[in-house]
Amino acid sequence: MQTRRRTTTAVHERSAPRRRLPSIAKPPAIRIPVERIVAERGWIAALVRAGGVSPRDREDVVQAVILAAWMAVEEGRYHPDASVDPRRALRGWLYGIVWRKVGHHCKRAWVRREIPVADPWSVQPEPPRDDDVLVEARERLLSVRLAVSRLPRRDGEMLALAAIGHGIRDIARRLGMPSSTAVRRLDRARRRLRCLLERQGRAPPERAHTMISR
Incomplete structure (x- = not known):
């Protein structure tokens, strides 16, 4: 009876170490004064408005963006490309923070269901509904x-x-x-x-x- 010899090529291929791709070096982190972030307040507010945030909440979202950016800088998470204009690099980095904050804000349940009224104490609760x-x-x-x-x-x-x-x-x-x-x-x-x-x-x-x- 003729037997077939089992090849172990696939096993060797699985066990062989994978060749690592060369990693792109991240630019070094730098610290910038908070005044440079605050100077972009008008640009940040325009992005927040374009994101569909209601007028009553825009100032809160802008403040949240500035605070998050400043904390990221303090924690060493700002790595701008030295070959790019400093202001352009800062805006590109702030762009991601703005849209994350806007997305989180608009997805909150209280934002989707909140109905502002002039006198909250005058609103009467809806009577319970009988499903039957x-x-x-x-x-x-x-x-x-x-x-x-x-x-x-x-x-x-x-x-x-x-x-x-x-x-x-x-x-x-x-x-x-x-x-x-x-x-x-x-x-x-x-x-x-x-x-x-x-x-x-x-x-x-x-x-x-x-x-x-x-």
């Missing part, structure tokens, strides 16, 4: 919509106009018919809708009941 009541109201509304969709198009139009408060004369004018005809057709549409709702076994919601029995 909401589900029941939604089911009734869907039953009315389903019943209306089964009516002829002209009947649905007349019921919709009556539901939003239009009178007989206005309905007749909009649909291009005499007022007496509009009265008869609206009454017929209400009877048809009532029959469809009774077949579904659901009482219409209050607004629809008013529209039908009016």
Whole structure:
């Protein structure tokens, strides 16, 4: 029986040390006075405004950027390229800090959901919602919509106009018919809708009941 000799090339390749790529030397860290960072305040504020920060929070974000930049300098994390103009290098470095601070600010939950009011003490808490009541109201509304969709198009139009408060004369004018005809057709549409709702076994919601029995 002929056996196949197993090669161990792949094993040797995995166990062989990887060749390291030459690392790019980072420029040395330098310390700059905080006045140079503060001098870019107007430019920082323009970036913060472009990032979509609300006017009431812009000053806070600008202050956070300046403080973060100054702390980074003090910790030796500012490594500008000596071949680049000093102000251009500083702005390029500040650009990343600005957008990080702006992104963190805009993603906060209280920023997304906060609704400012003039008098916070006058705002009343929303009453607790009963999920069962909401589900029941939604089911009734869907039953009315389903019943209306089964009516002829002209009947649905007349019921919709009556539901939003239009009178007989206005309905007749909009649909291009005499007022007496509009009265008869609206009454017929209400009877048809009532029959469809009774077949579904659901009482219409209050607004629809008013529209039908009016």
